[in-house]
Amino acid sequence: AQSVAQPEDQVNVAEGNPLTVKCTYSVSGNPYLFWYVQYPNRGLQFLLKYITGDNLVKGSYGFEAEFNKSQTSFHLKKPSALVSDSALYFCAVRPSGSARQLTFGSGTQLTVLP
């Protein structure tokens, strides 16, 4: 079965500092990987995805993520955090070439301190 682990429930970072939100996955075959963001009392919004190709994927709002096949990781990164980046972040996975649905991690609350 496919699964996603987000090992940190909470990440705090100072504004202007780089941020990393961690994600590891388990899936049969090649993965399709996704990051979503949820602001308070809102639905999730798609940030970026890895399907194939370059291991560094760029997405919305200056976020990027690095796919590492050997470590089965897909960490979300941003070079300089903003207070407005404070939100709940979800990693998700599904196997490529399959009709199986997305499996989400438990989420990481990011707080950017002014």
Add this chain to the structure above:
Amino acid sequence: NAGVTQTPKFQVLKTGQSMTLQCAQDMNHEYMSWYRQDPGMGLRLIHYSVGAGITDQGEVPNGYNVSRSTTEDFPLRLLSAAPSQTSVYFCASSYSTSGRAGELFFGEGSRLTVL
């Protein structure tokens, strides 16, 4: 753009009552799904549909029914509400083609409390 519209936003039920959460999308997406979100558990898939007339179970389907009579609508029915169904429910849709699958568009959520 309306996107994905869910109603109602809030609902309080008594144990044993039934209700329907409505979901409509105006993007002509083939794929629609329902998730529930509970603290510390992320999102769990309840039911999904890959097109009108086609539905399938997700991870936590017990106690819920769905139907897909049109491309636009995907209602979720709670047959006999239980306190364990207290949650925030999200409807999501996407294109089903391989390259776009997984890029879900979410509604604003429906917060359900079962007493």
